[in-house]
Amino acid sequence: MENFIFHNPVKILFGKNQIVQISQEVPKDKRVMIVYGGGSIIKTGVLQRVKDALENDVVFEFGGVEVNPHYETLMRAVDIVKSENIDFLLAVGGGSVIDGTKFIAAASKYQGDPWDIIKSYGSVVQEALPIGCVLTLAATGSEMNSVAVVTRTETKDKLFFDSKHIMPKFSVLEPEITFTLPKNQTANGVVDAFIHILEQYITYPANAKIQDRFAESLLNTLTEDGPKAIVNPDDYEARSNIMWCATMALNGMLSTGVPVDWATHMIGQEITGLYGLDHAQTLAIVMPALWTVCKADKSAKLAQYAASVWNIPAEDESVMADRAIECTIKFFETMGLKTHLSDYGLGEEIIPVVVEKLKEHGHINIGEKQKITAEVATEILKLAL
Incomplete structure (x- = not known):
C-alpha cells in the first residue's frame, strides 16, 4: 500500500x-x-x-x-x-x-x-x-x-x-427523494457510481486489502440493488444502499494508498463535451474497450474482480479477465445502457476529433501507468465503435 x-x-x-x-x-x-x-x-x-x-x-x-x-x-x-x-x-x-x-x-x-x-x-x-x-x-x-x-x-x-x-x-x-426519478436517470446513476469504483480498483495490485474489499462490497451492492430500483422505484432499502454507495464511491476513501486510472473518464468526458451523450453512457462505452486494449496491465485485478464480484471460478488469469469484461458489459446493458458508439449514431469520424481534444487538454499519457497515448486512445475508440 x-x-x-x-x-x-x-x-x-x-x-x-x-x-x-x-x-x-x-x-x-x-x-x-x-x-x-x-x-x-x-x-x-x-x-x-x-x-x-x-x-x-x-x-x-x-x-x-x-x-x-x-x-x-x-x-x-x-x-x-x-x-x-x-x-x-x-x-x-x-x-x-x-x-x-x-x-x-x-x-x-x-x-x-x-x-x-x-x-x-x-x-x-x-x-x-x-x-x-x-x-x-x-x-x-x-x-x-x-x-x-x-x-x-x-x-x-x-x-x-x-x-x-x-x-x-x-x-x-x-x-x-430519488423514488420519482425516471428509470434512465436511476440507471445512469448506478452505472456512474459503479465506474467510479472501477476506476480506482481495476489497476494493478498494491496489497491494499481494505480498499479492495471495500470496493468489492460497493460493487456487489450496486449489482444487487441497481436492478431492484429499476423494477421497484419505491424500494427504500435499495435506494438507500445505492445512494450511500454512490457517495462512498468518490469521497476519497477508495483512492487512498492505491494507484488509480481515470482514463475512461478523460476520454468519456470529451465525447460528452463534443456530442452531448450522457456522462454514464460514455463511460459504459469506453471502459470495456479500454480494459480490452489494456488487459495485459490490468489482468490481475480483472481476475480478482471476476472472482470477488461475479463469482467466476478460478482459472487462467487472462480468461478470467475476459469473463470480467463480458460480465461488466452485460451489467451495463441490463441497466439499459449501450456499450458502443454506433448505438448512439456515432461512427469512426469522431475518433480524430475526440483524440484532438484529449491532446488540447493535455490528457495524453493517462491511466495508472501513463501508457494511454493518443495512439492508444485511438485504438480504444476504434474498438468502442
Whole structure:
C-alpha cells in the first residue's frame, strides 16, 4: 500500500426527513441562494421543504442548471451572487447542480477570469463561498468531495477542477427523494457510481486489502440493488444502499494508498463535451474497450474482480479477465445502457476529433501507468465503435 493522507470534513445527514435539519446547518440570517436544475424539485415539493427549513434566512433562487453544467449559465449565477451579496449557496439537485454550485462558489470569490479556475484545474482557487447540498440523484459523489466538472458550450470543453475550498459543509441524503426519478436517470446513476469504483480498483495490485474489499462490497451492492430500483422505484432499502454507495464511491476513501486510472473518464468526458451523450453512457462505452486494449496491465485485478464480484471460478488469469469484461458489459446493458458508439449514431469520424481534444487538454499519457497515448486512445475508440 502506498502512503496517503485522508481528510474529509463533509457532514452527512442521511435518511428520512433530513431536510428539516438544514435549519441547524445553515447559519441564521444568511443570504442564501438555492441552486437547482430543471424544476423537478418544484413538482415534488422538495424546493418548498428546503425553503421552509430556511425560514430564518433571506432566500434567493437560481434554477436552470443543465446536465453537464454550462459555464455560461453558471456565470449568470455568479453575477447574481455578487449583486445580491449572497453569502451561502445551497445546491438542491444531482451531481451537475452540485458541481455547478461549486464553480459558482469559487468564481464568486475569484478576482481574475473565472475560466482560469477550470484551466488551472482549481489551483488558483484560494477561497469560496460556503456550500450545502440536498442530493436528489445518487450518482457522482459530488456531495462529499472536492471536485467539480463544468462544460463550456462555446468551445465544447468539458473539464474538471479540484479544490479543498469547494468541499460542501454538509449534504442531506434522503433516499425517498430519488423514488420519482425516471428509470434512465436511476440507471445512469448506478452505472456512474459503479465506474467510479472501477476506476480506482481495476489497476494493478498494491496489497491494499481494505480498499479492495471495500470496493468489492460497493460493487456487489450496486449489482444487487441497481436492478431492484429499476423494477421497484419505491424500494427504500435499495435506494438507500445505492445512494450511500454512490457517495462512498468518490469521497476519497477508495483512492487512498492505491494507484488509480481515470482514463475512461478523460476520454468519456470529451465525447460528452463534443456530442452531448450522457456522462454514464460514455463511460459504459469506453471502459470495456479500454480494459480490452489494456488487459495485459490490468489482468490481475480483472481476475480478482471476476472472482470477488461475479463469482467466476478460478482459472487462467487472462480468461478470467475476459469473463470480467463480458460480465461488466452485460451489467451495463441490463441497466439499459449501450456499450458502443454506433448505438448512439456515432461512427469512426469522431475518433480524430475526440483524440484532438484529449491532446488540447493535455490528457495524453493517462491511466495508472501513463501508457494511454493518443495512439492508444485511438485504438480504444476504434474498438468502442
